[in-house]
């Protein structure tokens with residue numbers, strides 16, 4: 001068995017004259033949680049569509065679990081795919097739709113188990129047309145987890161889901177990971193990727209702007225300390241700037257040291273910092289640093 005789940009080598013995709021994916025190469029290891037992130041129009045969905053076997057590349061090679069994704073008969077049963085929008089027929093019930101997933105993917109599972117994972121047991125006999133937006137999204141997730149596939153593609157999986165549904169979705173993903181499944185996620189909710197991804201491929205204009213672990217991506221940017229200060233406060237021991245909401249912001253590459261300095265200063269001057277926040281650089285800041293010219 002290969003230890004590489006996905007191997008993308010010099011991938012290019014053109015829509016007519018428009019070069020949507022440019023010379024993209026990357027690998028995803030088996031069992032890895034890989035997040036393909038990027039700016040709008042960066043080429044994430046186009047890349048996913050090629051990996052899922054829905055689209056042919058213009059050039060380059062793609063292997064998924066050691067196979068060509070275009071070889072649908074052998075590749076499809078091992079891939080769980082949650083698209084941005086599914087094509088469930090509005091006239092089918094939830095139960096009928098989930099059964100259909102079984103025949104389309106040629107995986108087997110128990111209906112009750114899948115209904116339980118996506119919390120649609122009470123809606124089993126409801127027609128798809130009568131589901132709410134979040135319930136439809138949970139039914140989409142059923143297509144990905146049905147039969148516990150070795151590889152899961154999740155395209156914006158939590159859009160429109162309430163917090164309980166999001167937690168339940170990530171619990172189900174965690175269970176699959178514990179069993180060794182590989183996860184490929186695209187999302188614009190960067191904190192979800194920051195919390196979970198082993199590695200991130202950050203796309204911009206058809207190619208990687210950066211690739212690496214969260215700490216590799218955020219390493220060059222400063223951490224941030226935020227707090228409010230009473231106007232009467234004595235001079236700060238740190239260089240900072242006041243923001244429009246009145247908060248002070250300190251950017252630092254020495255988070256622990258500067259935080260210690262600030263807390264000692266507050267203690268010595270009997271100053272309360274009730275809304276103090278301190279944390280490492282967030283992926284949001286990495287995105288903001290992308291040159292959009």
Ligand SMILES: Nc1ncnc2c1ncn2[C@@H]1O[C@H](COP(=O)(O)OP(=O)(O)OP(=O)(O)O)[C@@H](O)[C@H]1O
Pocket residue numbers: 015018020038039040041042043044045046047
């Ligand atoms: N069928 C198509 N024909 C022509 N151009 C297309 C087609 N599909 C996508 N594109 C263009 O290719 C580029 C990449 O699109 P893609 O959907 O892959 O981006 P994305 O990274 O998923 O973006 P988003 O975050 O906005 O969903 C975009 O500029 C888009 O306009």
